[in-house]
Amino acid sequence: MSTMNIKKIWIVGVMLALVIFQHPNPAIHAQDDKDKSKGNTVVEGAASILESKYSSYIKEHRGKSYQGNDIVLDKPENWVTDTSLLTSNDEKAALRIKQNDEANITIQAPETASYLIGLQYSTEGDNILPTQLEMKVNGQFPFYELRNLIFESRWEVPNETLKDKYGNEIVPQPNKVKEWQEKFISDASYRSSEPFYIELQKGDNEITFRTIEGNILIQSIILASVDELSGYPEGKVVGNEFIVIEGENSTYKNDSSIRASSLYNIDLTPYSAGKRVMNYLDSDSFKKPGHKVEYEFEIEKSGYYYMGMIYRQNVKIDFPVFVNLAIDGDIPFKQYKNYPFDYTPEFTHTTIHDPEKDVDIPIYLEAGKHTISLTISLDHIKSTIEKVEQLTKEIQTLSLELTKLTGPSIDRNRDIDVEKYIPGITKQLQTWTDEMSDLYEGVKKYNPNVAEIGAFSSLNIAEKQLKSLSKNVDKLIVRKNELSTGTNSITAHLGNLLQEIINNGLAVDKLYFYQDAEDVPEKKGFMKKQLAKVERLSKSFGEQDYAIDNVNPDHLQVWVNRPRQYIEIMQQLIDEQFTPSTGIQVDISLMPDENKLILSNASGDAPDVAVGVNYALPFEIAIRGALQDLTEFDDFDEVKKRFPEGLHVPATVKNGIYALPDTMNFWVLFYRKDILDSLGLPVPDTLEQVKSYLPELQRKGMNFFYPTAGMAGLKTFASTMPIIYQNGGNFYGDTIGRTALNEEESIEGMRQLTELFTIYNMPFEVPSFYQQFRDTSLPIGISDYFMYNLILNAAPEIANTWDIALMPGIENEDGEIERWSAGGAESNVIFEDSAKKEESWEFLKWWSSTDVQIAFGNNLQTTYGKEYIWNTANIEAFEGLPWVTNHKNVILEQTEWVTEVPRVPGSYMLEREISNAYNSIVLDGANFRTAIDLASKRINRETFRKLEEFGFMKNGETIEPYPNPEFTNE
Structure with missing residues (x-):
């Protein structure tokens, strides 16, 4: 290269360096001048593109509320627009709205005013889940909460006492009561027990109901005014009743x-x-x-x-x-x-x-x-909850602005005048501190006798932390993680508070x-209390229920790795169905520790069957010869079809399969319908579409969540495998002798994964996707069953404003979008030393059958609640369980792409080194190829060592090739 060219390159490099380091972060200066002049107006976030909450709506419309007598519209034929939706029930006409259907009704209001609107309704069918509706008035949602309305069923408790085999009382299953109920339109999250005031215009008004879940019958509509409650009468209590x-x-x-x-x-x-x-x-x-x-x-x-x-x-x-x-x-x-x-x-x-x-x-x-x-x-803390949510959003938005200013890493050696780039930030921090203090003082009136309210300690901590930041704004850059990153951040404390105060x-x-x-x-x-304690203590030394040492050795021994609630229902089904039909007596025991199953087998104390063990554990036991190869049973191939094929991968050891899937996890796209609709963005189908959405989301103070961001240390296969497989990559070749991580397709997958954070600025550390999904700072992202259960049951305020979709994938050469994802959860095994292998196999076939899995899931959820949704791995049974119908269909379609990374000798090092490479590239800025090459060398070294340990190699020479059980649909 000529000296002239070297000089040119050196000059260009210096100029680029000056441009980069002249400002804290060049990205922020790529914004239009008008964006820069806005200061911290991005604090509005998603709020500016959604309907107002009811608390804001009512301030404008409560002025004139209806004061007349109740108006009962009890003839649906007079107000239903489409009479084909009418049905006869109990010899009286009713409007029937089926799931995903909508109905328009016309009601006449005597005057322009705010009304309470009630329905006389009945939920149709045997669905365990409550019926969900959304409601528009004259074509619009007047306020946000009308996007989700809940109409519960009524449940009757049986007047009977049920006992288990040990003589203990157990919870009976309630029965759904089929009757007409009356309920006024109100908040599905029940932050307020008051029904909504909804403004209607004088004359005809069009009301549109759409059913999101379940079917509903509506017999009457009521327009009413509120009855003010008076005080209690001054009565004299006499008598001895x-x-x-x-x-x-x-x-x-x-x-x-x-x-x-x-x-x-x-x-x-x-x-x-x-x-x-x-x-x-x-x-x-x-x-x-x-x-x-x-x-x-x-x-x-x-x-x-x-x-x-x-x-x-x-x-x-x-x-x-x-x-x-x-x-x-x-x-x-x-x-x-x-x-x-x-x-x-x-x-x-x-x-x-x-x-x-x-x-x-x-x-x-x-x-x-x-x-x-x-x-x-x-009612008394509704405003507190809403204010805490508002503060959380605003603080997260400020944190995002600071990250734009400095980049993701913190340079403690640079001084930045934060007030210059975010005008008014000092005042804003002080305002937030004052607002938190006011909130805390406001709740103290409900218990003025204590110095501190323990239930609101998280608010107190957040306030003190924010006050500390506000006193030295110049240090905010190096302390910005205290705002919304990590479990000890201010927003994390506020999130904890929200969970605590709604319990x-x-x-x-x-x-x-x-x-x-x-x-x-x-x-x-x-x-008397002391004597009762002594008596109880003496009883506790006797035989324990569902204990591994309280069994009949002639019975089939089944250890279950689940809480007692699950076991009681299992035992009930066994006693009612399995034993009468097979004659096989079963003793179910609570598993003391699944990690000790290997030791139990070595000592001769292992059960015949273990249910609900971690999906990765069967390999560790089977490779040591302690599990039964299920392929040796004649009808295994038929039973195997009950489950997604990819879920058999972790239990495949050489040419055998040593476990049946019990439950499955699933990874899908979570998205806020309200946010994407407002931005005019369709649900992304591919990873490229996701990338194209990021500029628009980030301009609004929002972003996309990828699962590695929710894993503080080890990035598990569930987060690193999908993009590699979607690019056609594999982790091993025909045998597991050497990893394929440094081959072209796998390298491309790792590159795309890491560039989501190094180039596209997705957040690389998210303490709670659940919380940020609720507050809209992360309105879209990929997560699993546990997030689904949490959002479904612990975020009622956003119900019906979110949905799930298939995992965004990568289009292959044939135009098909590959959506590979993990799905391993829990498995069931039979031990090699069991003297009852045929009986054990009969039990596993029965337990994993469609009818039994549906019965178990229904009983579990009816008795213990919606949080106990049973994620069976039996696909046909999954279809029959009480999941939200639209969500169920998405999950079932995603299971067609479910697989797992094989569990083989040394695979734990594969998972660890992929995680280490990711962290080096994303967090430490390491060279991409260097990180991958180093990971590959370490993986191969450990694989060789484990192959020698288990007798597949000796002195570096292969004795028996270990086949690669990786699964694809090719």
Whole structure:
């Protein structure tokens, strides 16, 4: 090369360096001048492209609310636009809206005003899930919350006692009640127990309902005004009547999972020192806002009564749980609305009390049958929740602006005048600090007797942390991770707070109505409690239920790696179905530790069957000769078809298969429908489309989540494998002797993976995709079953505003989009030393069959709630389980692309070194090829060592080639 050319290159390099280092980050200066002049207006984020929340809407429309008598529109033929949607039910016409259908109705309002709109409805079919609707008024969503409305079913608790094989009471399955119910349009998240005021124009108004999940029948529509509650009457309580209601014996509930439970506590009734008896309403099930439980009781003599309760509220430290108390379906007076049940770690007697007058509240009850219901409410902290969410969004947006300013890494040796680039930042930090302080002071009024509210400690921590940052803004650049990165960041503390304050667990031992305080039961004395503890201790030394040492050696021994709730349902199905049809007696035991299965086999203590072990574990046991090769059973090939073929890869050892999949994970695209619709972006089908969306998302203060960002240390195969496989790559050749990581297709996959972060600026560390998906800073990303369960059940405020789609893939030469993803979860195995291999195989065939998996999943979810969605690996059974229908279809289609990286000698090093290479390239800026080559050398070295250990190599020479079980659809 000539000296002249060298000089030119050197000059160009210097000029580029000057351009780069003249400003903190060239990316921010690529923005238009108008963007720079906006300062921190990006704090608005997604809020500017969505409808306003109801809290904003009502400020404008509450002025004129309807004050007339209720208007009941009970003839659907008069207001249904499409009469083909009418059906006859109970000899009366009703509007039927099936899933994914919509119906337009026309209702006439007597005047322009805000109305409460109620429906007389019935949910159709046996679906466990509540019916979901969205509602438009005159073609628009007046406010955001109308995108998701919930209409629950009513569940009846059977009046029977069920026991397991050990004589312990177990939770009975509730029955869905088919009846007409009345409900006014209200917040699906139940942050407010008040129905919505919705403005209607005088004359005809078009209401559009669309069913998202389930089918619904609507018989009547009601336009109403609110009835203001008055105070309680000044009645005199006389007499000696005492009516007790056991908390565990509820009559109805609006969620099938609200249930009784058992405690060994002598103060609770009934009580047994040796057996589990249901003796209180479980606070782990009665905890969500809107949860309602109802009891029937009878009054023999009309008169005034006091209402008392024995309860425990040990969830919200130093802060009450609020409950709406209703008699015969109505809240009788304002003191029964949002009644506070104070924090108490032990079961405590209380009488419904008026703190202003410091008197117990009397209520008049006529002789006869009545109902009392308890509904959990968030009315008093609704505004606090919304403010915390707003602060979280704004702080995350500021964090994004700082990252744009400095880049992802922190240079502690550079000083940047932050105020110059983000005008007003100092004032903004101080404002946020003041707002947090005001929030904390606002909630202290509900318990002024304590210095600090334990339930809001996360808010206190966040405020102090923010105050520290606001005092020295110049250090904000080096401390920017304290805003929204990591588990100790301000937004992480605010996210924790949101989770804590919507958990309202309330345990109920008894409710009672009484007239004479002498009749109220007292707690047991100290000596009785001590004697009860001694008795309980002595009973605990006996045989333990579902323990591995409490079995009949003649029975089939099955160890299950799941909680007791699952085992009780399994045992019930076995006793009702498997044993009567096969004659095989089964003892189910709680697995003490799945990692000790290898040791159990070596000591001769292994079971016949193990259920629910981690999908990677069978290889570790089988390679040591301790598991039965299932391919030796004649009908294995038929049973194998029940599952996605790729799920058999981890259990393949040489030419055998040593486990059946039990459950499966799935990785799909999560996206906010409201955000993509507002931006005019279709759901991305390929990774290239995702990349093309990033500039638009990032301009709005948003981004895309890729799974490696949610893994703080090791990046597992589930996050690194998909793009490699989608590019046609593999990890091994025909045998596993050398890794194929440094071959062309695999290298291209790794390059595309790392460039998502080094070039396209996806966030490389995300403490909580769940939280940022909710607040729209990450409105789209790839995640799995656990995220799905969390969003579905712990984010009711965004229900029906999000959806899932197939994982964005890479188009191959034939024009097909490859969407390979992981799916391994849990597996079932038979041990080689079992003397009952045929019986064990019969059990696994029965347990994995379609009918049994559907029955188990239905029983589990009905009894314990929507969070217990059963992710069976049996594809046909999965189709029959109560998942959201549209989501189920996406998941089933994605399973066609499910596979796993093979578990072979040394594969743990493959996973570790791919992760190390990723971290070196993305976080440390290492040379791409150098990192891959180094990883390949380390993988090969460890593979050779493990092949020698297991006898496939000796002194570097191959004795027996170890075949590669990697699976593709080619």
